[in-house]
Amino acid sequence: MSCVTKTTTLPSTLTAMMTDSSLLNSEQELQQQEELYQQLLLQTMGKMQTKNPDSKVIRPEPGMCVKTLSQPGKQKVFVNICQSNSVPPPPDLSREELEDLLQSDDPSGYRVPMSLGEPHIEIDNSSQGCTAYDVVVNQEFFQKCQKDPLFQQFVILVSMEGLENKYNLELSRDWKVLKNRKFLGSVSEQNIRTKSRPVIQELKPQESSTATAKRPEFTLLVEPPDGDPEYLIAEIMLPGVPSSRSLVLDVGEDRLVLTARPSLFHLDIFHPFLVDQENSVAQYNNSTQILTVTMPVVSS
Secondary structure (H helix, E strand, O other): OOOEEEOOOOHHHHHHHHHOHHHOOOHHHHHHHHHHHHHHHHHHOOOOOOOOOOEEEEOOEEEEEEEEEEOOOOOEEEEEEEEEOOOOOOOOOOHHHHHHHHHOOOHHHOOOOOEEOOOEEEEOOOOOEEEEEEEEEEHHHHHHHHOOHHHHHHHHHHHHHHHHHHHOOOEOOOOEEOOOOOOOOOOOOEEEEOOOOHHHHHHHHHHHHHHHOEOOOEEEEEEOOOOOOOEEEEEEEOOOOOOHHHEEEEEOOOEEEEEEOOOOEEEEEEOOOEEOOOOOEEEEEOOOOEEEEEEEEEEO
16 A cells, blocks of 8 residues: 655654664675665666667757646746657557547547656746746657647647646646747757666566566655655565565656566556656665665655
């Protein structure tokens, strides 16, 4: 059973928890902890293969600017839908297939690859402050959407849904495409993933084994308990796991994937925070058989 709760642990206690050698049974266990920590950093920083990095920085081209409102505060929000060939295209879709998709019970089955940028504050034509988001989609797909109003509505809709899911927003569907403006603000570079993380690729052919693995019990703790969260801490119970050598962990911006081999546990969860992957750390306590993943919160 999972839950999101608060903890009264102080930041100084957090530091002690990550460095206190009394939690380790031996120098061998300390070495195992370090190996897991290094494995986590390698995976989250995309440096499994330094000659073939799995991410790169792109500068997208402006596409169209959509004006809408946030709910319930009715604050102005602008969505800059940009284009780049560095973003992979979605599966080919005809107009008839799109019509059927929009009328189906589960239109979410069709995925549009996109890169969602951080919010930035801008000034609109009325000299009022507003929030803008940059969404990057494949260039050919964007051009296709520009030629057909139905496809244009579709790419706007999936862009808004992507922003809502990532940043816990609620955006009005009463939007307006600005005619004389393709972008609000200045175009910024974005860091996009060029391929799946190695750990995810490794798990794909093992679907039959992960299907038999159990979902472990876990708790998500927010630190500090009051005010803006600074850390998201996942405590995952792994009874029967002898050491960290059996664990494969991957931390994403808003996702955590853990596999305990062979086929003991498998956990794949999304959480409501945007975390700093590079500075996240993990520690497995062999005595309690609990994995603690400490993730600095960027935004909630």
